[in-house]
Amino acid sequence: MAELLRAPRDLVLTDVEVDGRRVDVVIRDGQLGGTPKAGADVVHGRGGALLPGLNDHHLHLLATAAAARSIDCGPPSVRTAEQLRGALAVATGQSVRGTGYHESVAGPLDRALLDDLHPGRPVRVQHRTGGVWVLNSRALQELGVTQDDGRLWRGDPRLGHSSDVPDIAALGDELALLGVLGACDATPDLGPDALRLLVEADLPQQVLALGAPDDWDHPGVRRGPRKVLLGDEDLDWDSLVARVTQAHEVSRAVAIHVVTREGLLLALAALEQVGVVPGDRLEHAAVVPPDAVPRLAGLTVVTQPALAARRGDDYLRDVDPRDCPDLWRYGSLQAQGVDVVPSSDAPYGPLDPWQVLRSARDRETPSGQLLGEAERVPVRVALDGMLAPLETPGGPPRRVGDGGDLVLLHVPLEEVLRDPRREHVRLVCAAR
Numbered sequence: 001m002a003e004l005l006r007a008p009r010d011l012v013l014t015d016v017e018v019d020g021r022r023v024d025v026v027i028r029d030g031q032l033g034g035t036p037k038a039g040a041d042v043v044h045g046r047g048g049a050l051l052p053g054l055n056d057h058h059l060h061l062l063a064t065a066a067a068a069r070s071i072d073c074g075p076p077s078v079r080t081a082e083q084l085r086g087a088l089a090v091a092t093g094q095s096v097r098g099t100g101y102h103e104s105v106a107g108p109l110d111r112a113l114l115d116d117l118h119p120g121r122p123v124r125v126q127h128r129t130g131g132v133w134v135l136n137s138r139a140l141q142e143l144g145v146t147q148d149d150g151r152l153w154r155g156d157p158r159l160g161h162s163s164d165v166p167d168i169a170a171l172g173d174e175l176a177l178l179g180v181l182g183a184c185d186a187t188p189d190l191g192p193d194a195l196r197l198l199v200e201a202d203l204p205q206q207v208l209a210l211g212a213p214d215d216w217d218h219p220g221v222r223r224g225p226r227k228v229l230l231g232d233e234d235l236d237w238d239s240l241v242a243r244v245t246q247a248h249e250v251s252r253a254v255a256i257h258v259v260t261r262e263g264l265l266l267a268l269a270a271l272e273q274v275g276v277v278p279g280d281r282l283e284h285a286a287v288v289p290p291d292a293v294p295r296l297a298g299l300t301v302v303t304q305p306a307l308a309a310r311r312g313d314d315y316l317r318d319v320d321p322r323d324c325p326d327l328w329r330y331g332s333l334q335a336q337g338v339d340v341v342p343s344s345d346a347p348y349g350p351l352d353p354w355q356v357l358r359s360a361r362d363r364e365t366p367s368g369q370l371l372g373e374a375e376r377v378p379v380r381v382a383l384d385g386m387l388a389p390l391e392t393p394g395g396p397p398r399r400v401g402d403g404g405d406l407v408l409l410h411v412p413l414e415e416v417l418r419d420p421r422r423e424h425v426r427l428v429c430a431a432r
């Protein structure tokens with residue numbers, strides 16, 4: 001089990017591996033460097049690698065914290081209607097919250113089906129894309145909503161607030177113990193309540209919020225590029241151009257959510273019309289046809305290798321084989337000079353960055369198939385992406401001393417690159 005230290009004052013890490021050399025690293029009066037203070041705690045590194053904190057360049061903090069209290073309603077844990085019925089039955093609590101639903105379980109989900117599966121308590125289940133929630137009759141009743149099919153889109157104010165506030169502080173500790181000390185929250189349009197929860201959680205992570213309003217200014221939760229959500233059902237050219245223009249006018253880059261080929265082409269056309277500014281990025285870029293690749297120059301693609309691998313069997317079964325090479329590109333984009341960084345997209349993908357590193361290297365689906373040979377990247381490449389600064393994910397990796405966050409591993413870097421695992425994390429020093 002790893003250990004987390006927050007804002008250590010005086011600490012000496014002896015015999016740690018930094019950039020291939022074995023050195024001692026001193027924290028004195030809360031600053032890196034100088035001579036050790038008498039009586040400072042000493043940790044013997046025994047040649048273990050010392051890294052700056054890892055960054056997760058795209059995740060959803062509130063949804064991940066809430067998902068910790070949710071049941072999983074999709075593959076691989078739930079594959080059939082009867083398994084879903086069973087999972088709902090054994091869930092505890094006054095009401096049931098489920099996530100990760102996919103049609104392969106029991107077809108399109110609606111109120112009637114959910115009533116059949118679990119009529120007794122209010123149930124809400126989120127589709128694995130995150131786009132839509134389905135509520136059963138009891139849940140609709142509780143909210144006072146009449147909606148025949150029980151389907152409500154993400155961000156629908158009628159979804160109301162879940163009575164239990166998600167434990168974001170616990171999530172922050174969990175992330176830190178995985179070595180993650182920077183988090184880019186990719187949730188669009190964070191309201192004042194959500195921002196207050198993020199600030200008050202006093203996380204060990206630096207947080208960048210893509211959904212913060214333009215006038216947001218807070219040292220703990222910083223304003224990032226503006227998230228522009230380009231959902232499949234919301235491909236409106238004028239509003240897209242207006243939103244990109246308006247963000248650039250207030251010196252703010254954009255982070256455009258693109259998951260389809262049409263979405264990508266629309267986003268690229270809008271960026272070409274308005275003009276790209278440093279920091280503009282594409283979230284997911286889940287489908288990139290080959291002739292679009294040169295148009296990605298100057299943008300940063302924020303991809304999710306573990307999410308792609310987790311869904312890989314569905315893709316290999318459902319997607320036209322000719323289109324499979326276009327899915328979740330990483331290696332082929334890098335080979336053509338496009339900046340790409342990995343991320344988790346938790347709670348939709350696994351939170352563990354070490355699993356993300358393995359997926360970036362292996363692209364192995366749950367059934368053991370390979371999704372996109374050309375998209376595999378060495379662990380070193382994906383790790384460098386996690387070490388890239390939160391604010392400039394396309395930039396060079398941070399080094400020990402940049403920022404002050406430190407992650408001490410049990411083993412040298414060479415072993416981490418061969419076998420990335422969370423168990424390697426030994427001690428995490430968060431600068432805050």
Ligand SMILES: [Zn+2]
Binds near residue numbers: 058059
């Ligand atoms: Zn996301």
